[in-house]
Amino acid sequence: MIELFAFDFMRRALIAAVLVGLAAPAVGTFIVQRRLSLLGDGIGHVALTGVALGFLTGTAPVLTAVVVSVLGAIAIELVRARGRTSGDVALALLFYGGIAGGVLLIGLAPGGSNSTLTSYLFGSISSVTTLDLWVISIMAVAVLAVVVLFGRELFVLCQDEEVAKASGLPVRFLSLLIAVTAALTVVVAMRVVGLLLVSALMVVPVATSQQLTRGFRATMLLAMALGVAATVGGLTSAFYADVAPGAAIVLIALAGFGAALGVGRFVRRSRTQESAT
Amino acid sequence: MTFAFQMAGGQVTLDRRPVLRGIDLAVAEGEVLAVLGPNGSGKSTLVRALLGLVPLSAGSTLIHGVPPARFRDWHRIGYVPQRLAVGGGVPATVREIVLGGRIARQRRFRRTSAADKAAVADALEAVGLTERAGDPIHTLSGGQQQRVLIARALAGEPDTFVMDEPTAGVDAASQQALADTLTTLVAKGRTVVLVMHECGPLEPLITRSIVLRSGMIVHDGPPPEAVGVHARPGHDHVHPHGPGERVPRWLP
Secondary structure (H helix, E strand, O other): OOHHHOOHHHHHHHHHHHHHHHHHHHHHHHHHHHHOHHHHHHHHHHHHHHHHHHHHHHOOOHHHHHHHHHHHHHHHHHHHHHOOOOOHHHHHHHHHHHHHHHHHHHHHHHOHHHHHHHHHHHHHHHHHHHHHHHHHEEEEEEHHHHHHHHHHEEEEEEEHHHHHHHHOOOHHHHHHHHHHHHHHHHHHHHHOOOOOHHHHHHHHHHHHHHOOOOOOHHHHOOOHHHHHHHHHHHHHHHHHHHOOOHHHHHHHHHHHHHHHHHHHHHHHHHHHHHHHH | OOEEEEEEEEEEOOOOEEEEEEEEEEEOOOEEEEEOOOOOOHHHHHHHHHOOOOOEEEEEEEEEEOOOOHOOOOHHHEEEEEOOOOOOOOOHHHHHHHHHHHHOOOOOOOOOOOHHHHHHHHHHHHOOOOHHOOHHHHHHHHHHHHHHHHHHHHOOOEEEEEEOOOOOOHHHHHHHHHHHHHHHHHHHEEEEEEOOOOOHHHHHHOOOEEEOOOOOEEEEEEOOEEEEEEOOOOOOOOOOOOOOOOOOOOOO
């Protein structure tokens, strides 16, 4: 375990992994409850355009990705709030626009090619720079702050939007807040698991956790613990087994889900017997 | 007389289809109003429009004298939706859901207070679900879930309740719990607007009823088929039955 910390890049990668493991499932709990599991994927696709824009303009891709994905998230939320039936189609349009925009722009960038995008699509946690780490840390703290400060209101909103409105909550602001927070999370997680797998870290730990828990807060806390276990576990095993970290993280998270399905069934059965007696 | 809700010429259009037309309705404070009518007659839409949850395409509406967009005293309102929203299936305990009813009384940056916890405990007690507080809400029966939603509204300690079909598909025990709860509310002089299919066991509590048909009020007065209610003091049958002759009660 010691040799893990012997390398600078691994220390940075581990810090990034812990932050992402905490932030993604925390936001993910609200997103899953709102039935927006694919929101992270949509934003991830749009973020690709942002990354390419960074290469094209010579700015740090992380920063341009933040800007573009936040704008994309706001667009998705506005479409969701307006349209009743065409929401998923609008989301799909944004998916394709994001990918196509990214591929087009990276081709225009000097010396850029599709392979430049690969490290963003699939993640490359071991190449996290100090600047990346700063951006990731600030945004992860911002995401967690939103969850702590607005958690109560977001819970009511995600349970029932009309009840939230009839309680005087600023529904439009809170909905945008969730979307923007999700966008920040996507960019935070982009370097760790890659844009194509970002959503997995927001959704899978939550899906795992809800097999085992009874309450919302408990689900979120367990999902965050599972998220950290998956990111750190995936990174460590990638280091020793020399496999792709992003894929290792997601597969560990999925294995956790499989295990929780079995355990959850067992726990529920014993609970039913308990309450029956 | 002060009014909890005042709608004048209210019209709601959904997908270019008029769902409510020419609604003139004033609900006085302390009134227990039943909103009756067949499926699809616009009952739910009406109460949601009263709360500003559905925008009016014509006319105006006031909550405690203020248009919904400028209304700030939401802690006075207790809205009970038709059913528990399922959402994405993240579990929530009964206590967590009921605590959500305190949101209009809570400040950001403040932790859940002792008063919040006491109000939640009282609300659960009132609907007889104290023992289920720690259970995930999806393990409860439909009637029990309905009671949780009512408890959530009670927890906010509002003075104006809007309940959308609280009795639909509810078992006898839950019906009784609801009737008991309403009796307490009426005794405290709370305003209650209830959407229902039929008055049923709640009838003695109801002071006024309106009947909707195709988005219009076709009856406004005492509950239909009322027995003994007419004899109540203060109960005056103002309106003739029939769409043409209806006069809004608050007009001079």
